[in-house]
Amino acid sequence: MADRLGARLEWIRPRSREEAPPRAETPRRPSGIEGFRPVGDHLFLREETLASPLAGLALPLVLPGLAPGEEASRLVFLDTETTGLSGGAGSTAFLVGIARADGERLVVKQLFLEDFPGERELVERLERELSERDVLVTFNGKAFDVPLLRTRFIMNGRRFPEARQLDLLYASRRLWKALIGPCSLRSIEERVLGIERSGDVPSFLVPEIYLDFLRTGDPSGLRTVFAHHRQDIVSLARLLAHMEGIAAAAARGSAPSGRFDREALGRLLVERGVESGVAFLERAASSGDSRAARTASLIHKRRGSYDRALAIWRELWERSESLFGGIELAKYYEHAARQPAEALKIVERLCLAPGRLASMGEEERAGLLARKARLERKTRRSD
Numbered sequence: 001m002a003d004r005l006g007a008r009l010e011w012i013r014p015r016s017r018e019e020a021p022p023r024a025e026t027p028r029r030p031s032g033i034e035g036f037r038p039v040g041d042h043l044f045l046r047e048e049t050l051a052s053p054l055a056g057l058a059l060p061l062v063l064p065g066l067a068p069g070e071e072a073s074r075l076v077f078l079d080t081e082t083t084g085l086s087g088g089a090g091s092t093a094f095l096v097g098i099a100r101a102d103g104e105r106l107v108v109k110q111l112f113l114e115d116f117p118g119e120r121e122l123v124e125r126l127e128r129e130l131s132e133r134d135v136l137v138t139f140n141g142k143a144f145d146v147p148l149l150r151t152r153f154i155m156n157g158r159r160f161p162e163a164r165q166l167d168l169l170y171a172s173r174r175l176w177k178a179l180i181g182p183c184s185l186r187s188i189e190e191r192v193l194g195i196e197r198s199g200d201v202p203s204f205l206v207p208e209i210y211l212d213f214l215r216t217g218d219p220s221g222l223r224t225v226f227a228h229h230r231q232d233i234v235s236l237a238r239l240l241a242h243m244e245g246i247a248a249a250a251a252r253g254s255a256p257s258g259r260f261d262r263e264a265l266g267r268l269l270v271e272r273g274v275e276s277g278v279a280f281l282e283r284a285a286s287s288g289d290s291r292a293a294r295t296a297s298l299i300h301k302r303r304g305s306y307d308r309a310l311a312i313w314r315e316l317w318e319r320s321e322s323l324f325g326g327i328e329l330a331k332y333y334e335h336a337a338r339q340p341a342e343a344l345k346i347v348e349r350l351c352l353a354p355g356r357l358a359s360m361g362e363e364e365r366a367g368l369l370a371r372k373a374r375l376e377r378k379t380r381r382s383d
Contacts, residue, residue, distance in 0.1 A: 036110075042118025043125060045111055046226070050234065052106040053241035057248070072101040076134045076163070077236040080145045081229050083207050091148055092119060094210050095225065097233040098129055108233055110226065115214065123156045134163040137236055139185050142167040168239055174264040175243070189235055192258065193242060201228050250280045263291040270299060285312060294324055301328075306336065317346070326350050330371065340378035347372045 036044040054072045077099040084091035094113040099106055109129070113122050126149070130136075138145050142165055153160040172183045180191045189195035201209065201224040209221045246256035250265055251274045262284040269277025278299055285293030293312050300309035310332060316325025326346050333343035350356055351372060357365050 036112060039111075039125065040118055040121035042114040042116075043111060043121040044114060045109060045125075047107065047109045050106045050108060052101045052104055053238045054101045054106070054244075055104045057241060057244050074133065074135050075137050075166075075240075076100055076130065077137045077233055077240075078141060078145060079138065079229065079232045079236065080148065081206050081210070081225060082148060083210060092116065093122070093145075093148060093152060095229050096122065096126060096149075097229055098126075099233050099237060101237070106234070106237055108230065110229060110233075112226075119152065120156045123153055123158050127153075127158055127161065130161045130163065132161045132163050134161070136163045136165045137240055138165065138167050138169075139172075139232075139236060139239075140167065140169045141165060142169075166240075168236065168243070171243060171268070172239070174268060175246075175260045178261045178264070179259055185232060185235060185239075188239060192260075193235065193238055195231075195235060195238070197228075197231060199224065199227075200231070201225055203228075251276050253279065262289050263295050266292055267295055282312075285315075290316065290320075290322065290324075297328065306332065321349065321353060323350065323356070327368075327371075330375075334371075334375060334378070340375050340382060344372070344375040344379050347375055 035046040035048070037046075039045045052072075054075075057072075077097075079097045080093040081095035082091045082093050092113070096111045097108065098111075099108040111122055111125060113119060136146065146160075146165060150160040169183065172188055176188065176192055177183050180187055186197075189197070206225050206228070209225055213219055213222055242258075246258060246260055247265065247269060249256040251269055253276060256265075263281065266277050266281035266284060269280060278296060281292045281296035281299070285296055293316055297309045297312040297316075300306070300312070309328070313325045313328045313332070316322035317329055326349070330343040330346045333339045333346070347368065350368060357368070360368065
């Protein structure tokens with residue numbers, strides 16, 4: 001035991017410069033990924049220029065989060081690849097992509113963190129690349145990418161530029177969830193944008209591939225990660241361009257191409273103050289979209305344009321004895337036109353329709369029956 005203790009003391013005994021053993025240099029991990037160049041001790045950058053999907057689009061944009069007259073050059077498409085998919089202080093962004101539209105060009109940059117000690121280099125580089133005047137365009141970035149980066153900035157003593165955000169996930173769900181179900185970026189690529197990836201790596205494998213690189217120093221597995229990440233960034237720009245294209249066509253009174261939820265698009269336009277959005281809803285209603293008809297009629301009702309609302313309700317009622325159209329007509333005849341007998345005729349038809357009451361929820365059924373009883377009393381009094 002004394003021998004072991006003596007050996008330990010000998011190891012920690014101060015040595016002179018001449019006596020100290022030479023310090024082994026940690027070999028740099030190979031950075032043999034095509035197109036990347038070092039921009040720090042542990043930070044690498046790949047930059048390329050592509051044709052911009054936003055070129056030629058008529059701005060201002062009309063989607064939520066963007067102001068009228070917004071310049072495309074203010075848009076920054078942002079995406080990260082991380083060491084964990086659930087966020088939290090333990091997750092680190094090892095690959096951050098940013099892209100800016102510059103006229104006809106889309107300039108795409110990928111910042112790769114070769115090892116954790118270089119995170120401060122990554123943070124400082126991003127701080128130079130981003131501005132509070134930017135509009136960050138992400139896909140689920142509000143819930144994941146931006147909070148994660150904000151945390152990494154704080155842990156490195158920096159402040160994340162709090163730019164405005166446009167998260168395309170929310171608009172995507174409005175426009176396509178009713179048609180395609182869950183709106184992952186991959187499903188939107190395939191079913192909306194017509195993009196087919198070949199040899200792509202599943203997102204859940206990305207952290208494992210990076211951690212394997214840290215263990216072995218072999219970058220070969222990262223090539224698919226870089227390609228996956230690059231496609232994510234480019235798809236963000238293409239998705240925004242596609243959204244803007246169909247919204248702009250609808251606002252002009254044209255028929256947008258492709259599949260999308262017409263009621264959701266019309267409502268989105270109305271929310272953005274685009275007056276032709278109501279006309280778009282009416283055109284969708286006339287082609288049989290009952291949800292668009294409902295939304296258009298309620299907009300007219302809220303604005304006091306009862307003639308236009310009535311026309312939609314009558315069409316819904318006459319075409320299919322729509323429950324919504326019938327109830328709204330009954331409300332109008334009872335309260336606005338003061339014709340309870342006309343309202344009662346509609347409500348009685350609703351109650352007598354085979355299976356109608358049974359298909360309603362309890363509260364809805366109780367409301368309809370209470371309306372019928374009230375109209376019967378009013379009709380008797382008027383007689």
